[in-house]
Amino acid sequence: MKKKILIIDDEKQVRDVLSIALTEEGYKTFEASNGERGIELFISSEPDIVITDVMMPGMDGIEVTRDIRRRREDIDVVIMSGFGTEELVVNALRAGASNYVKKPIAFDELFKIIDEILFRRENRKRYQISKTIVQRESKDMIIGNDVSDVWGAVNQILFNVQGIVDSNAIEGMSIGLYELIVNAIEHGNLAVTFEEKSDALQGNRYRELLDERKEKADAERKNVAIRCDFSPTELIVEIQDQGRGFDLNGLPDMKTPEAIMSDHGRGILLANLFYDKVEFVFPGNCVKITKYFESQE
DSSP states (O other): OOOEEEEEOSOHHHHHHHHHHHHHTTOEEEEESSHHHHHHHHHHHOOSEEEEESOOSSSOHHHHHHHHHHHOTTOEEEEEEOTTOHHHHHHHHHTTOOEEEESSOOHHHHHHHHHHHHHHHHTOOOOOOOSSSOSOEEEEEEEOSOGGGHHHHHHHHTTGGGGTSOHHHHHHHHHHHHHHHHHIIIIIISOOOHHHHHHHHHTTOHHHHHHHHHHHHHHTTOOEEEEEEEETTEEEEEEEOSSOOOOGGGSOOTTSGGGGGSSSOHHHHHHHHHOSEEEEETTTTEEEEEEEOOOOO
């Protein structure tokens, strides 16, 4: 059965281009010209993914995200953004959106995000977690350079957190952690530079570039080491790749909304949104993130 994607945008040209591109990739699409109609179609069509513009007349992308997440907690929403909408995108992510793409849309990037969402959905499991059983747990993991293994690592790391924070927080923590591990693989072990990534995305050949670099990294037996320490009051995760590291001075301030429009640093940005501390260890091939939890007593 074809996966269904609902497109919500007040610009007909954007809807048409997206619909054609997604249909060619094998998806069944539905289109809405505003948020209100989008909610109606969401109810009637029961899509697997919603792609919505963040700024629209009437009901904007934040309201759309909140409304459909109330109706279906497990739905995935991808936000489309343009310059001048940075604060709205940040708020939509905090409202439960799964990811975002910038306009004009690089379709290779959009397809990559959709692939990641569908992979996670099909491997998602629901657990009943007791908040009082696990008082401390440490895990050490090693993963290779196959991005399809990353969600498994994320699920392992956040297993106990499900009993402590709400679904929106879990969604944000998951995507932030996922992006940081993918960064470790792609920019660390595969040595893809920011410039190479930008050029490949614009040319819709990013998947091809990753396949080429993965073959070389696998031959060199590079991997990513992950250590996590959980307690009911905090989660600490360290992610270390075998790359050369990078110069953090070249990145914008990832705590500002404007950073969301940068071509670089998506993982760092999302981690800063959903974790309390993000620290890099010299020379930049190890990142440590911390999330504090409110007392459960």
